[in-house]
Amino acid sequence: MAKHRGILTVVVLLILFTLIYWIVVYRILHKPDIPSEPNIFALVEPNVRVRILNTADNIHLQALSDWLIKDGTQGADTSLPANSQLTISLSPKNKLVLETESLADKLVADSLRLHSAVSGGELLIQNVPFGVGWWWEGKEDRVYEGELLVFPGDKQRIDVVVRLPLEAYLCGVVPYEIGADAPKEALKAQAIAARSEALMALRSGLYKGTHYDLTSDVECQVFAGNSKRTAQSDSAVYDTRGLSLFCEDEPIHAYYASNCGGHSEIIENVWPDRPRPATYTQGNFDSETIFSIDLSSEKLIYRWLMSSPDVYCNPEYYKALPSWSRENFRWKKEFTTASLSMQIAKHKDIGMVQEIKVLKRGVSGRISAIRFIGDSGYLDVNSELAIRQIWRPPLRSSCFFVDEQGGLFTILGAGWGHGVGMCQSGAIAQAHQGEAYDEILAHYYRDSQLKLLY
Numbered sequence: 001m002a003k004h005r006g007i008l009t010v011v012v013l014l015i016l017f018t019l020i021y022w023i024v025v026y027r028i029l030h031k032p033d034i035p036s037e038p039n040i041f042a043l044v045e046p047n048v049r050v051r052i053l054n055t056a057d058n059i060h061l062q063a064l065s066d067w068l069i070k071d072g073t074q075g076a077d078t079s080l081p082a083n084s085q086l087t088i089s090l091s092p093k094n095k096l097v098l099e100t101e102s103l104a105d106k107l108v109a110d111s112l113r114l115h116s117a118v119s120g121g122e123l124l125i126q127n128v129p130f131g132v133g134w135w136w137e138g139k140e141d142r143v144y145e146g147e148l149l150v151f152p153g154d155k156q157r158i159d160v161v162v163r164l165p166l167e168a169y170l171c172g173v174v175p176y177e178i179g180a181d182a183p184k185e186a187l188k189a190q191a192i193a194a195r196s197e198a199l200m201a202l203r204s205g206l207y208k209g210t211h212y213d214l215t216s217d218v219e220c221q222v223f224a225g226n227s228k229r230t231a232q233s234d235s236a237v238y239d240t241r242g243l244s245l246f247c248e249d250e251p252i253h254a255y256y257a258s259n260c261g262g263h264s265e266i267i268e269n270v271w272p273d274r275p276r277p278a279t280y281t282q283g284n285f286d287s288e289t290i291f292s293i294d295l296s297s298e299k300l301i302y303r304w305l306m307s308s309p310d311v312y313c314n315p316e317y318y319k320a321l322p323s324w325s326r327e328n329f330r331w332k333k334e335f336t337t338a339s340l341s342m343q344i345a346k347h348k349d350i351g352m353v354q355e356i357k358v359l360k361r362g363v364s365g366r367i368s369a370i371r372f373i374g375d376s377g378y379l380d381v382n383s384e385l386a387i388r389q390i391w392r393p394p395l396r397s398s399c400f401f402v403d404e405q406g407g408l409f410t411i412l413g414a415g416w417g418h419g420v421g422m423c424q425s426g427a428i429a430q431a432h433q434g435e436a437y438d439e440i441l442a443h444y445y446r447d448s449q450l451k452l453l454y
Contacts, residue, residue: 043454045242046202048169050223051212052144053160054153055129058089064143065121069098071109078103079117088112094152114148122226123148125160130217130224135393144172144225151211161212162225167237169214169223170194175233176222177256178424179322186427187236188437192450193422194221196245196254199453203251240437242454245445247277254445257417258424259328260286260364261399262304262311263295264444265419269362270384279445283363283419286311286426290443295365295399298358302401304365305330305412312426313415320432325425328396328416335391337407341374343392350374356402356409364419367398384418421445 053059063084068077079102080086086100091108098107114123122143131137146164153159170191174180178190198214198221201207207220216223245254253274255267267280285291287310295301308330310317315326335343341353351374359369359380370387372379381387388395391411400413422444430440438450 045454046166046199047163048166048198048202048214049149049161049163049212050169050214050216051159051161051209052142052216052223052225053125053128054157055132056127056158057156058087059158059160060126061086061088062124062126063121064124066117067121067123068115068117069107070113071107072111072113078107080114088150088158090152090156090158094156096150096152096158110152112148112150114150116145120145128224130222132217133389133394134218140227142225143227149211159211166195166198167241169198170237171229171234172223172225173198173221174237175228175230176224178428179324180228180230180233181322182428183431184232184236185435185437185440186424186431187233188240189422189427189431189440190256190424191237191240192243192245192437192441193254193256195240195243196252197221197256199244200251200253204253242452243450244453245441245448246451247279247445247448249449250277252277252279252445252448255280255418255421256424256444257415257419257421259313259325259416260419260423260426261329261397261413261415262286262309262313263293263364263419264421264423265362265364265366267420269360269366269368270418270420278447280420282446284446285309286313286423292363294363296361296363298401301361301365301399302412305399305401305414312429313423318429318432321425321429325416325428329414329425331396331413333391333395333411333413335409335411337409340391340409343390344372344374344379347390348377348379350379351376353409356404358402365399365414366419367400 063080063082065082067080069080070077081102084100084102086098089097091097096109096112098112122145124141124143126141127139128142129139144162146162149161149163151159173194174187174190178186202213207215214220245252263285264283266283267274267276282292285293295304308316312318314329315321337353344350344353353372353374355373357371357373358367359371361367366384367387368384369382381390384398387398395413397413397415397417399415400411403410427440
C-alpha cells in the first residue's frame with residue numbers, strides 16, 4: 001500500500017511540474033508586445049539622429065566626397081561623385097524629388113538615405129536656418145558627416161536628419177555652444193555637460209520626433225556639423241569620452257546657458273515639470289565664494305541690475321571673456337507703448353499697454369509670471385521662456401526690471417539664457433583662472449559625480 005502511495009505521489013508531482021512548465025511557456029509566448037525603454041546607459045556609445053532642417057521646401061546640397069544615395073531602404077545604392085550638386089524638393093503629392101547631373105532622371109521617393117562612400121566623407125547643405133525666432137536668426141552653409149536621412153515633413157516642408165555616433169555629434173556641438181576658441185578646460189566641461197544632456201534626452205525622449213531623437217537649435221543643443229570644429233574642440237570631446245554627470249547615482253540633464261548674469265536659477269522656476277535633482281535645488285552667486293541671495297524682490301533686483309558684482313561672467317572683472325558674453329552680462333532695451341501694444345496684440349488684444357506687473361520672480365531675479373495690463377484687458381504669461389519670446393526681438397533673459405516713463409518702457413536686464421546649471425561665460429572665466437574641467441563642473445553641478453559610461 002505504501003508503495004502505491006509513493007508512485008501516486010511521484011505521478012502527482014510530475015503532473016504538477018508539467019502544468020507549471022506549460023503555464024510559464026504560455027506566458028512567455030503570449031507576453032504583451034510592450035516596447036521597453038532603451039538602455040541608453042549601457043557600456044556602448046549610442047548613435048543619435050539629429051534633425052538639422054525642417055523649415056525649407058527645397059534644399060541644395062553638394063557632395064564634398066564620393067557619396068551613395070538610396071531610395072528609402074529599398075534597392076541598390078546610386079553613386080554620387082565628389083562635387084555633385086543636388087536639389088531635393090517636394091512634389092504636389094508630398095513625394096521627395098531629387099535632381100542631380102549624375103542621374104539621367106529625377107529620383108522620386110518617399111524617403112532618401114545618403115551616406116559617404118569613404119570614411120569621414122562630408123556633404124555641404126546650403127542656407128541652413130539657425131536661431132529661428134531669435135535676434136541672431138540667420139542662414140549659413142553647413143558641412144556634415146554621417147548618414148543623411150530625408151523625409152517629407154509637415155506643411156510642405158522637408159525634414160533632414162543626420163545619424164552619427166554620439167561623440168561625433170558632440171564634436172559638432174561643443175564649438176558652437178561655447179566657442180571653439182574657449183580654453184581647453186572649459187571645452188572639456190562643455191563636452192561633458194553636452195554629453196550628459198544628450199544621453200538624458202535620448203533616455204527621456206524630450207526632443208524626440210517621428211524620425212529623430214534630438215534637434216539642432218537652441219531648444220535642444222546647437223549642432224551645426226563640422227564647419228567650426230577645431231583640433232582643440234575635438235580633443236576636448238575625445239579626452240572626456242564617455243564621461244557623464246550623475247547626482248545621487250542617477251544621471252542628470254546637465255543644463256547650461258550663455259551668461260547667468262551673476263546668479264543661477266533653480267530648475268522649478270524655469271521647468272517646473274522636469275526632474276529636480278539635488279544639484280538644481282539652490283541658485284548660487286557665480287563667484288569663487290559660494291553663497292545664495294534671494295533676488296525675487298523688486299527693490300533688490302533693481303539694485304542688482306544696476307550693480308557690477310564680482311562674478312565670473314562679469315567682463316569688468318574677467319577681461320578674457322568673449323564678445324558674445326561681454327555684451328550680455330547687463331543690457332537695456334526700450335519699447336514705446338505703441339510698439340509693445342502691437343506685440344502683445346499678437347497674443348491677445350488688451351488695448352494700449354498701461355502697466356507691466358511682475359507676479360513671480362525666482363532666486364536669480366528671473367521672472368516666471370508676469371501680467372501685461374492694457375486699457376481693455378490684461379494678459380498673463382507664466383513661463384520664463386514665453387516671457388522672453390513675447391517681445392520682438394525676444395529678450396536675452398527674463399531677469400529684468402521694467403521702468404515706464406512718458407510712454408516709453410525701458411527694460412534693464414541681466415544675462416543670456418535660463419540660468420539653470422552651468423554658466424558658459426563663468427566656465428570660460430574659471431578655465432582662464434586655472435580651474436580644471438572637473439572643478440568647473442563641481443562649481444555648477446553641486447553634489448554631482450562624474451561617471452565613465454563607455
